[in-house]
Amino acid sequence: MTKFNAWNVIKNGLNGQSYWTRQWRDPEPKSSYDVVIIGGGLHGLATAYYLAKNHNIKNVAVLEKGWIGGGNAGRNTTIVRSNYMMPGNHEFYEHSLKLWENLSHELNYNVMFSQRAHVSLFHSPGAKDSVSRIYNIMRLHGTDAELWDLKTLKKKIPHLNYHNSRFPILGAAVQKRAGNARHDAVAWGYARAADTLGVDILQNCEVTGFTRKNGNIESIQTSKGIIKGKKIGFAVAGNTSVLWQMAELGNLPIESHKLQAFVSEAVKPLLDQVVVYGVGGAHFYISQSDKGSMVFGGDLDWYKSYAQRGNLPMVQDVAEAAMAIFPSLGRIRLLRHWAGVMDMTMDGSFFICKTPISNLYLNAGWNYGGFKASPASGWYFADLIANESPHNYVQNHNLERFEKGINIDERGAGPDPKLHG
Amino acid sequence: MIRINCPYCGERDHSEFSYGGDATINYPSLDASEKEWTEAIFFRKNIKGYQFETWHHSNGCRMWLVVERSTVTHEIKSVKPCHPNLQKVVENNK
Numbered sequence: 001m002t003k004f005n006a007w008n009v010i011k012n013g014l015n016g017q018s019y020w021t022r023q024w025r026d027p028e029p030k031s032s033y034d035v036v037i038i039g040g041g042l043h044g045l046a047t048a049y050y051l052a053k054n055h056n057i058k059n060v061a062v063l064e065k066g067w068i069g070g071g072n073a074g075r076n077t078t079i080v081r082s083n084y085m086m087p088g089n090h091e092f093y094e095h096s097l098k099l100w101e102n103l104s105h106e107l108n109y110n111v112m113f114s115q116r117a118h119v120s121l122f123h124s125p126g127a128k129d130s131v132s133r134i135y136n137i138m139r140l141h142g143t144d145a146e147l148w149d150l151k152t153l154k155k156k157i158p159h160l161n162y163h164n165s166r167f168p169i170l171g172a173a174v175q176k177r178a179g180n181a182r183h184d185a186v187a188w189g190y191a192r193a194a195d196t197l198g199v200d201i202l203q204n205c206e207v208t209g210f211t212r213k214n215g216n217i218e219s220i221q222t223s224k225g226i227i228k229g230k231k232i233g234f235a236v237a238g239n240t241s242v243l244w245q246m247a248e249l250g251n252l253p254i255e256s257h258k259l260q261a262f263v264s265e266a267v268k269p270l271l272d273q274v275v276v277y278g279v280g281g282a283h284f285y286i287s288q289s290d291k292g293s294m295v296f297g298g299d300l301d302w303y304k305s306y307a308q309r310g311n312l313p314m315v316q317d318v319a320e321a322a323m324a325i326f327p328s329l330g331r332i333r334l335l336r337h338w339a340g341v342m343d344m345t346m347d348g349s350f351f352i353c354k355t356p357i358s359n360l361y362l363n364a365g366w367n368y369g370g371f372k373a374s375p376a377s378g379w380y381f382a383d384l385i386a387n388e389s390p391h392n393y394v395q396n397h398n399l400e401r402f403e404k405g406i407n408i409d410e411r412g413a414g415p416d417p418k419l420h421g
Numbered sequence: 422m423i424r425i426n427c428p429y430c431g432e433r434d435h436s437e438f439s440y441g442g443d444a445t446i447n448y449p450s451l452d453a454s455e456k457e458w459t460e461a462i463f464f465r466k467n468i469k470g471y472q473f474e475t476w477h478h479s480n481g482c483r484m485w486l487v488v489e490r491s492t493v494t495h496e497i498k499s500v501k502p503c504h505p506n507l508q509k510v511v512e513n514n515k
Contacts, residue, residue, distance in 0.1 A: 241467035251464035255442070256492070303423075303440035303476075306469045306492050312422055313436040346463045403459040415462050418440065 001196050004108055023188060024195035029202050029224050033061045035385055036220060036229030038207055038243065039236035040064025041073045042183075043363055043370065045190035045201070046378020047235060047385070049107075052197035054379070055386035060199045061229070063222060065206035069187035072237050072370060075308070075340030077261045077285060077297045079274050080372040081118045081178035082143055085134045086408050089349060091393045094143050096376030097177060103375060109189030111181045112290065118178035119148070119157065120276040121325070123167040127279070131173040138175075148172045157273060161327050167279045180274060180287055180295075186374060210247050216359045217247065231385055233361045235377075238306070238341030240364040249356060253346040253402055254365055255417040257300045258339040260310035262318060264332045266292030277325045283421055284321035294332060296322060300418055301339070310339035342367060348420030349408035352381050353390065353398035361385050362399075367420050423490075426500050428511045429482045441475030444487045444503070469493060475503060 002008055002021045012019050035051055037044045040062045051057045062068075080100050082093035104110050122128045128147075135145035149171050154162065162169055191201055202224060209221040219228045234243055241252050271294070274287040286296035298318035301311050315337065322329050345351070345365035350373065355362050363381045366373060380394050390398070396406055402415075413419035423435035443465055449457040466472070469492055476486050485503035490496065502508050 239469075241465075242469050245466075251460070251466055253463040253465070255465055255467055256469075303435070304442075304467075304472075304474065304492055305495065307495060311435075313434075402463040403455055416442070417465075 001192060004110075023192045024201055027200045027202070029061065029205065029222070029227050030200065031226075032228035033200070033230070034059040035231045035233065036060070036227060037062045037233045037235055038220070039071075039234065040068040040191075040201060040203065041071050041235065041237065042186055042190065042374035043237070043366075043377045043381070044233075044235035045187060045194055046374050047233060047363065047381045048199045048201075048378075049190050049194040049197070050378045050382035051386060052194060052199055055382060057386060058198035060194075061227065062194070062199060062201045063205045063207060063220070063227070064201070064203045065223075067203050068191050068201060069184050072340040072342075073183055073187045075261065075338055076183060076371040077287070077295050078180040078183050078371060079118065079178070079285065079287065080113070080181055081175055081274075082372070083118065083120070083134065083138060083145065083173070083175050083178070084410060085137045086349070086410050088393055088396055088408060089410060090138060090141050090143065092376050092380070093373065094141065095379070095393070096373055097143075099375035099379065100181065100372075101177070103181075103186070103189070107189035107193045109185060109192060111185045111189050113179065113181040114290075115177050115179040116287070117273045118175045118276065119153075119273045120173045120278075121153075121160075121169050122171060122173065123169060123279045125170070128170060135173050135175075144175060144177050146174050146176070148174050157271070157275065159270070159326070159328050160275070161325055164324060167324070178274065182290075183371065190374075190378070207243065207246070212248075212357075215357065217357055229359075231359050231361065233363060233381060233385055235363040235381065237343050237364060237366050237370055240343050240362075247357065247360065252364075253399065254343045255304050256306050256341050257303075257344045257418055258305045258307060258310060259297065259300050259342050259368060260314055260318070260337055260339045261295070261297040262315075262337040263289075263335050264294040264296075264329075265335050267294070267332065268292065270294070270328075275325070277321060282317070282321040282324065284318060284325060286322070286326065293335065294329065299421055300342070300344070302418055304418075306341055308339055308341060310337060342370075344417035344420060346402060346415045346417060347407035347409040348411055348413065349397060350377075351397055351399060352377065352384055352394045354384070355399075423495050423497070425476060425486070425488060425497065427478050427481060427484075427486065428500060428502055429484055430478065433478075433481060435476075437478060437480040438476045438486075439479045441477055441485065444473040444475045471498060
């Protein structure tokens with residue numbers, strides 16, 4: 001793999017770009033690996049990378065049923081933030097944000113991480129109090145957080161709708177270090193870096209069954225033959241329950257729901273932050289990509305589904321929310337929209353944990369927030385697989401927390417997966 | 422748009438309804454173990470394919486329905502009132 005640096009850019013510029021090598025290999029599967037990660041999304045690829053990098057476990061395979069970056073890695077709105085409140089969550093997401101800050105250097109791949117600020121609007125004194133509490137908790141833990149009054153907000157983002165009499169904008173809760181990144185580059189960057197360290201990335205390799213022996217999973221049946229793994233990790237957001245039942249493990253505290261995202265035609269620079277708006281049943285978040293497209297999304301489609309396509313009522317809802325807050329978008333045309341299948345959990349928090357099978361590890365339940373979590377998710381999942389015990393930050397992110405009554409419910413929405421937006 | 426054939430009102434857009442959840446959960450007795458209650462409240466089959474699920478006709482007759490729907494294609498096979506006695510009434514009136 002040719003490293004990206006100024007010297008190689010100049011050299012190849014003079015040689016007609018003919019000396020670049022391919023970014024990652026397309027190997028035939030070996031018959032056995034030390035660790036097999038099922039799911040070649042951002043979390044699976046990051047896990048493989050940190051297994052090799054942090055724990056020196058390099059005989060690793062990542063199995064992907066389609067192509068890498070083709071699942072939820074390519075179906076999100078690329079927002080990165082760490083404005084979480086619950087113990088475990090805020091440390092975890094803050095570590096993730098720190099990994100994001102150095103990710104391009106770490107991977108020698110420009111993931112175009114842009115810390116442009118995450119601006120969460122509030123519309124009532126009650127909402128201001130509530131968000132102040134969360135952002136104060138963040139500050140106490142050393143995460144950056146601040147409140148903008150109306151004057152500051154109007155100066156920073158002049159073209160919001162400040163004349164909405166039903167939901168007047170009073171100010172915003174802001175995390176300046178938050179922002180977004182280029183999703184494809186994250187998948188490719190992790191794949192390239194993991195491959196360089198010896199990880200086999202096996203695309204078009206769908207898992208079709210498991211063979212159990214002495215309570216363990218001995219081998220995995222795939223569309224590319226039987227593959228053995230001493231340790232096996234699931235990182236297949238959206239389809240976790242399907243694999244879980246394939247391994248005959250019963251039920252999970254997860255429902256699969258689909259979440260839509262939208263991209264408009266490219267326009268001149270209009271919005272320099274990520275803006276979030278949630279009031280009166282609406283939920284809306286928007287940013288502008290480097291190409292100029294407005295990238296935005298809203299709520300789930302509100303019914304359980306494994307279909308990777310969105311339904312029309314939510315398109316209308318999101319368009320209405322856009323018009324309420326950003327009337328200048330009224331005549332912009334939508335280029336495309338899509339839906340990704342989310343693991344929505346019973347308390348809105350994720351799982352990085354051991355399972356009833358001793359050589360199987362679970363990474364699942366990312367709700368709306370899988371993209372920003374990718375680096376830390378890989379970091380702590382690799383740590384769990386290598387060291388056999390969870391790090392302090394994720395010690396309660398397991399399947400037993402519900403029976404123990406220590407749910408990690410940021411939103412306080414209760415055991416209804418679709419409500420944990 | 423999914424079209425749900427409400428036994429009381431006829432076929433309507435799904436945006437008139439709100440999704441409930443898995444319709445096959447049987448809640449255990451009050452003195453059942455914590456494990457059984459945890460299973461009933463928090464754990465789901467999360468079926469990929471046809472499942473029985475509840476919908477509330479919240480912007481219509483406000484009745485709860487059991488819908489048999491594919492979670493992959495969204496095709497609906499059957500719609501019945503939730504309450505078994507109401508099911509009988511609806512069937513007798515056909």
